[in-house]
Amino acid sequence: MAGTSPGTRLASDIVGGLLLIGVAAVAHVALRDIDSGPTSSVGPAFMPNLVAGLIAAMGVLILILGLIPGGRRLEPWTLRGPILVLGAVVAFAATVRPLGLAVAGPLAMILAALADRETRPMEVMIFAAVMTGFCILLFKVALRLPIPLLPFILGY
Amino acid sequence: MALFFATGRALAPLVAMVCFVGLASAQAYPERIITMIVPFAAGGATDVTGRIMGDAMSKRLGQTIVVENVAGAGGATGSLRGKNSKPDGYTIGVGHMGTHAAAVSTNPKLPYDPRTDFDYLGIVNVTPNLLIVRKDFPADTLQAFTAYAKANGKGLKMAHNGLGSLSHLTCVLYFQLIEVDPTYVVYRGFGQTINDILSGAVDGTCDLVASVTGHVKGGSVKAFGVADEARSPVLPDVPTATEGGLPAFKVESWLGLYAPKATPAPILARLRQAVAESLADADVQKRFFDLGGSVPKPHQAGGDKMLEIIKADVVRWAEVVKKAGGIEATN
Amino acid sequence: MELLDNLYLGATVVFSANNLALCLIGCMVGTLIGVLPGVGPVATIAMLLPITFGIDPIGALIMLAGIYYGAQYGGSTTAILVNIPGEATAVVTTLDGHQMARNGRAGVALGIAAIGSFIAGTIATMVIAALAQPLTKFALLFRPADYFALMVFGLMLAVVLARGSVPKAIAMILIGVLLSTVGTDLETGDERLTFGWSEIADGIDFAVIAMGVIGFGEILRNLDAPEARVAVQAKIGRLLPSLADFRQSLAPILRGTGIGSILGLLPGNGAVLAPFATYTLEKKLAKDPSRFGTGAIEGVAGPESANNAGAQTAFIPLLTLGIPPNAVMALMVGAMTIHGIVPGPEILTKQPKLFWGMIVSMWIGNLMLLIINLPLIGIWVRLLRVPYRLMFPAIVLFCCIGIYSVNNNPADVYLTAAFGLVGFALIKLDFEPAPLLLGYVLGRLMEEKLRQALAISQGKMMTFIDHPVSATLLSMSLVVAFIVLLPTIRRRRERVFAE
Incomplete structure (x- = not known):
């Protein structure tokens, strides 16, 4: 797995190790105002602080191992997928209560579909409408989940 | 699909108008499903009571009442959702002594004020609290337990269901009265608490009669100190706190329904009527009795009485919490 | 012979057209959800509770129980097909199943998975029928200190779960534990690691992490590497296990059933550990452990059986003690109380029809689920032929609705x-997500039990050693730690010295 992709020279373990150390540091700072408890009993900050410390230790270890030559290089990645798929999820979250499933459903599906270059617009539109209808029948009618359907018109 | 949206948009004002007209005349209410917000997880005492009421009320209102469990922050998340929902009678909610009275003192960040932010439909269920201890605990009466607590202090291990929970508040009140500071062991909910009482890892807890009936009747725990004037009809063999020499130990947990503030008067009246009729239903009374609670006594019934009781309980728990040196921020 | 009488009593309850239909409905709804x-x-049982108002209590409980163990069957389907674990217990199935x-x-x-679950369900039902009462004592044997030790042991097993680097697996477990501490502290009310965001004041839901890190992570990986997903769809293969597959799986199924049955008994939701423990055991017993993680059938058969066995025996603390061991069982308590049945130690003596009816219905239900x-x-397999460009937006929608609900x-x-996004980064940086999820599941329980144990012992650490259960579990954890770490350390040293 020692593939060297062009443009990425950083070993993935170095990045991973640094990220772990970063997470531990953020956690430690966020916990500074909370009591670790007296020695006889365990306070609310005891466990998270202990774990953050261990994470930092693991981060250092992984970082050192990453410095050994021959480790796996960081692969290149594109941002199109994450932005559109996760954007679709965020759009669903933002619209489901004010606009309802009938709007949020197709919106999320179409946005997500844009993440794939193979997507065909008409096909996705029709499929999104059909799937939303299916989900309404399934979740709203059959399972009776209290999810808003089209509140600005139907009131629920 | 584009067509569907176009028609939807064209129709929207029309439909909205119909809805508005519908709302204006109380006769038409309710014309669609009513949502009941339960601020705790499904299956708990609050949820079960809410569902029984929802079922009974929907028969009287001629509309389904759907329970929506919005758990979190000791009931504050769901109650906030209830406060912020549209006051059109299509959202009502469940609140109890914890969420709508004690929380004012136990949660400094409480995002609502139970004294001003809700229109109350009335208390629907009351259940006294009591003490239970493990089967082999060396005390059979409240007197003996009090004596044991005074002699052992921190050696007494009392469990409760989480910071600011009704079981916690009840324990705090009891131990304030007898001036003892026991060791508290905190659990996530009654299921975990009762487990460690049955296994003998902790000594006991304070909780609602409704929660512990099965275990008391089954003889797997000992119970005493029912915090009410009279013995609970569900547990007639368990003596009251007054019988145990501590008449000041009185906690009756109540649970009631609310609508968001500024719900139109005719709708509010219709809902209150449905509550009153449901509470008069023999089947509802029997269900509550089986659970260890009862419908409110006459001096507790109705929306106005509920607000009075809330105001009194807010003051009462504020004093208890203050005396305890603050039950730290429950949220 | 009393047992036969009791089972006969249960059978008379179940074999009414009404109750059989309710059992079937429960199993079907369970599979679906x-x-x-x-x-x-x-969520489903909560929504169906009002419907059960009109049904008699035994029928209602038979149906709700069917939904519960039916969901365990159905959960493995999603884990295998699209790599999304809906429940903590399905995390392991994603490893080799997908x-x-x-x-x-x-x-x-x-x-x-279906056959293993059926065998496990059958055996576990027999265990409940024959041994429910003596096993009750076992359930009460565990004090908070013992649960703490059990969780430590579970975290040690999580290291074995990993196929890649051991330090990375440990780091993932720790991140999981750290995530489990997010939210308001149960004892003091302090907000920990919430960064002032009130929505996570109650902690982060398991489904949120599992679906984000594993489910969405998987989608993002597939979009990033289009070659990989074509390969999945080209091959469909046979629809049912061959005799050789079955022979290979039988022993793991039986071992999984044993582990699942025992851990399911523990009221503190010990059942979540069962699939992980079984997976670890199978990996250690295998002649070639490197097959695990690349599609070893034992890695599906064992954990799935453990999962279902645990789901059945979890009814024991509920029916004999009135203790709900997990959220679903807490709902069953609610369902019982709505019907005027007060859960407690009296159910067995006062409601024998309910007790034995439910036990017989569980076996019938497992048979129905297999059918x-x-x-x-x-x-399901044909669904895999749906082009990925259509499948993933549908998965996104289902996940969104599911998480919202x-x-x-x-x-x-x-x-x-x-x-x-975290899941995507983990894949890119070559970290495995499964240990993170296990750390999350066990972390919260571990901390709560640690603090309860120390409150009870008044701060004395000896409480973890002076009780046989916790002492045994902690020493077993040490042994596992050595088994896991020694070869790694040796290998690293060789590698470092070779440089």
Whole structure:
């Protein structure tokens, strides 16, 4: 797995190790105002602080191992997928209560579909409408989940 | 699909108008499903009571009442959702002594004020609290337990269901009265608490009669100190706190329904009527009795009485919490 | 012979047209919601509670129980086909189950999961029928200190779960534990690691992390590497396990059943550990452990059986003690109380029809599930032929609805998107997500039990050593730690010295 992709020279373990150390540091700072408890009993900050410390230790270890030559290089990645798929999820979250499933459903599906270059617009539109209808029948009618359907018109 | 949206948009004002007209005349209410917000997880005492009421009320209102469990922050998340929902009678909610009275003192960040932010439909269920201890605990009466607590202090291990929970508040009140500071062991909910009482890892807890009936009747725990004037009809063999020499130990947990503030008067009246009729239903009374609670006594019934009781309980728990040196921020 | 009389009593209850129909409905609904990512038995049973108002209590409970163990069957389907674990117990199934699907053995994986679950369900039901009462004592043997030790042991097993680097697996477990501490502290009310965001004041839901890190992470990986996903769809392979597959799986199924039955008994939701423990055991027993993680059938058969066995024996603390061991059982308590049955030690003596009726219905239900699920395999496998460009937006929609329905809260959906990004980064940086999820599941319980144990012992650490259960578990943890760490350290040293 020692593939060297062009443009990425950083070993993935170095990045991973640094990220772990970063997470531990953020956690430690966020916990500074909370009591670790007296020695006889365990306070609310005891466990998270202990774990953050261990994470930092693991981060250092992984970082050192990453410095050994021959480790796996960081692969290149594109941002199109994450932005559109996760954007679709965020759009669903933002619209489901004010606009309802009938709007949020197709919106999320179409946005997500844009993440794939193979997507065909008409096909996705029709499929999104059909799937939303299916989900309404399934979740709203059959399972009776209290999810808003089209509140600005139907009131629920 | 584009067509569907176009028609939807064209129709929207029309439909909205119909809805508005519908709302204006109380006769038409309710014309669609009513949502009941339960601020705790499904299956708990609050949820079960809410569902029984929802079922009974929907028969009287001629509309389904759907329970929506919005758990979190000791009931504050769901109650906030209830406060912020549209006051059109299509959202009502469940609140109890914890969420709508004690929380004012136990949660400094409480995002609502139970004294001003809700229109109350009335208390629907009351259940006294009591003490239970493990089967082999060396005390059979409240007197003996009090004596044991005074002699052992921190050696007494009392469990409760989480910071600011009704079981916690009840324990705090009891131990304030007898001036003892026991060791508290905190659990996530009654299921975990009762487990460690049955296994003998902790000594006991304070909780609602409704929660512990099965275990008391089954003889797997000992119970005493029912915090009410009279013995609970569900547990007639368990003596009251007054019988145990501590008449000041009185906690009756109540649970009631609310609508968001500024719900139109005719709708509010219709809902209150449905509550009153449901509470008069023999089947509802029997269900509550089986659970260890009862419908409110006459001096507790109705929306106005509920607000009075809330105001009194807010003051009462504020004093208890203050005396305890603050039950730290429950949220 | 008393046992036979009791089972006969149970059979007379179940074999009415009404109750059989309710059992079938429960199993079908359970399978359906198990398959749907995010929509778990808790949300469904909560929504179905009002419907049961009109049914007699035994029928209602038979149906709700069917939903519960039906969901365990269905959950493995999603884990195998699209790598989304809906429940903590399905995390392990994603490891080898989804790899089998990628190798064109989705049908075999689904088949062995269904058959294993049926065998496990049958044995576990017999265990409940014959031994429910003596086993009750075992359930009460565990004090908080013992649960703490059990959780430590579980975390040690999580290291074995990993196929890659041990330090990375440990780091993932620790991140999971750290995530489990997010939220308001149970004892003091302090807000920990919430960064002032009130939506996570109650902690982060398991479904949010699992669906974000594993589910969305998987989608993002597939979009990033289009070659990989074509390979899945080209191969469909056989629909049912062959005799050789079955022979290979029988011993893991039986071992999984044993582990699951025992851990299911523990009221503190010990059942979540069962699939992990079984997976670890199978990996250690295997002649070639490197097959695990690339589609080993034992890695599906064992944990799936453990999962289902645990789901059945979890009824013992509920029915004999009135203690609900997990959220679903807490709902069953609610369902009972709605019907005027007060859970407690009296159920067995005062409601023998209910007790034995439920036990017999569980076996019937498992049989029904096998009959429902085997023909469905063909349909599920065919679903894999849907072009990925259509499949993934549909999965995104199902996940969104599922997560929203957990707490009816859009904030959970936002959080899942954030964890999707985490999952993508983990894949890119070569970290495995499964240990993170196990760390999350066990972490919260571990901390709570640690603090309860120390409160009870008044701060004395000896409490973990002076009781046989915790002492045994802690020493077993040490042994596992050595087994795991020694070869790694040796290998590293060799590598370092070779440089």
